[in-house]
Amino acid sequence: EDQVTQSPEALRLQEGESSSLNCSYTVSGLRGLFWYRQDPGKGPEFLFTLYSAGEEKEKERLKATLTKKESFLHITAPKPEDSATYLCAVQADAQGAQKLVFGQGTRLTINP
């Protein structure tokens, strides 16, 4: 069964304190790994798609990386506005291309 596990569940950082969020996955054949940001009371907002091990994507203070078993979302010098829940999702061959399996998310809080 395809599974996605995110850690930690919650993370509290000081403004400017860099860190990483982890997404471990077990799938039969990875077609794509997605990162989303979700603010309270809103729908997920797309950040990145990664397709193969070794791939990296960057956007402002965020960088996503991918290995054969996990993905990391690195946050460099975060600001309070980076506070949100970050969701990881995978698309795998066995599920059919149209289906995503989501992790439970990491709730990130950046204190000023």
Added chain:
Amino acid sequence: NAGVTQTPKFQVLKTGQSMTLQCAQDMNHEYMSWYRQDPGMGLRLIHYSVGAGITDQGEVPNGYNVSRSTTEDFPLRLLSAAPSQTSVYFCASSYSTTGGAGGYTFGSGTRLTVV
């Protein structure tokens, strides 16, 4: 503004009542889907559609029906509401059936409470 529009934003139902959650997109996306989000669990796929007239089941389809008569609209029907269907429901769409480089665009959600 272009995007995915969900209505209503909030709804309270009594057990056994039926209702339809509306979802509309104006981006000419072929792929549309419904997810539910519960505390401590990831988003779970209910139903999806790869184009007008085509729908299929996701991970948790029981108690829900969908139809896709137009490219723009993808309503979700609760046939006989149960307390276990209390959740936040999200509609998502994508140009590509695989999500692709642009990912899925999500609506702002419908918070449903069944009492």
